[in-house]
Amino acid sequence: MKMFGLKRIVEEKVNKTVDMASDTVNSMLDTTYKGGLFSMIVITIVWVSIFLYIAFYYAYMPSLMFSRPVHMQFKSCYSNKGLCDYPSAHVQLTKSHQLLMIGQKYKITVYVELPESPVNEEIGMFMLCVRLSDKFSYLVSSSCRSSRLKYMSQLYRAIYTLFMAPFYLTGLSSEKQLIQLEMYTDFEEDQVFIHFFLHNFELIFYYILYILSISYIQLQTFTSRC
Numbered sequence: 001m002k003m004f005g006l007k008r009i010v011e012e013k014v015n016k017t018v019d020m021a022s023d024t025v026n027s028m029l030d031t032t033y034k035g036g037l038f039s040m041i042v043i044t045i046v047w048v049s050i051f052l053y054i055a056f057y058y059a060y061m062p063s064l065m066f067s068r069p070v071h072m073q074f075k076s077c078y079s080n081k082g083l084c085d086y087p088s089a090h091v092q093l094t095k096s097h098q099l100l101m102i103g104q105k106y107k108i109t110v111y112v113e114l115p116e117s118p119v120n121e122e123i124g125m126f127m128l129c130v131r132l133s134d135k136f137s138y139l140v141s142s143s144c145r146s147s148r149l150k151y152m153s154q155l156y157r158a159i160y161t162l163f164m165a166p167f168y169l170t171g172l173s174s175e176k177q178l179i180q181l182e183m184y185t186d187f188e189e190d191q192v193f194i195h196f197f198l199h200n201f202e203l204i205f206y207y208i209l210y211i212l213s214i215s216y217i218q219l220q221t222f223t224s225r226c
Helices: 002-060 118-123 154-170 216-225
Strands: 065-070 088-092 105-115 126-133 139-147 176-188 193-198 207-214
Touching: 065 088, 105 126, 126 176, 139 176, 193 207
Parallel strands: none
Antiparallel strands: 065 207, 088 193, 105 176, 105 207, 126 139, 126 193
């Protein structure tokens, strides 16, 4: 009888322990399920918020930067080598450029990539001019900036060339300089034509790129209005 009673007590304790363990496991599973569901809801809300913010940003905010290459044109001389007029280009801000907002002021920055050739070093200073005109081809304003290749002494050039020789030989780099010219700080899109003039016949360049970027102050003003 005593053994039977002891066995019964042990079974009751074991069953009680199993029930407690089962309740604990079920509680943990329920908590995990609720926590996972809550996390999924939070993640969904965050992603929807990010999507709505990006959609609003691209729908209402003006473009911070807009860049295009400038394809310069010129006339070649028949009798002598070289150019017979200044390289020039005309860029029209058409309807395909509606990333810019009318009335919003932008900066016009021109980048000119020049090879470090003996010709460019002998030329020294050169001048680039930009003219703005409206849709009736009336001149609104003009701006000119001068620059030149950065000076490098013979010692500096020798050390720099020696250091960059592996990159030159493998084609990863070349002997060139990128000249930055800030032409305007208050350009507006209603001035729809941009004319570029390079006032030098002999200057050798790889390419010319112009960038329209909104100023930080103007961006703050637009944001405060929204």
